[in-house]
Amino acid sequence: MSKFFAVFQNFDIIEVTKIKEIKYYERNHSSQLTAHSSQLTAHSSQLTAHADYVIGRVFCQALKQAFSHFCEKAFYVEFSELSLERNGELQYA
Structure with missing residues (x-):
């Protein structure tokens, strides 16, 4: 019985050690x-x-780009209208 108890105790020590290792690994x-x-x-x-x-x-x-394009169109129309103005009248192409 004491031999069995020693083996059983040894098994418990191994299990406790394994559990501690697992917990350490899990924490890490x-x-x-x-x-x-x-x-x-x-x-x-x-x-x-x-x-x-x-x-x-x-x-x-x-x-x-959109604003620039808009400005180009808006100012181009005004500029071209101004350049086509003759004798106070707008000349459309």
Whole structure:
């Protein structure tokens, strides 16, 4: 009976040691995952900011081009109308 008890006790020691190792690994792994998660969040924020910047630049560029095109048309019509004016009358082509 004492031999069986010793084996059983030894088994318990091994199991407790394994459980401690697993818990240590889980704590370690959990903190690593938390660190990686924080890094991913930071990278995600950077990418979002960069995307917002790029979209803003592209959108602003499109607005600038549209406004420029509008101004060209508006001022071109006025300029061409003024250049065609003769004797106080507008001459349309």
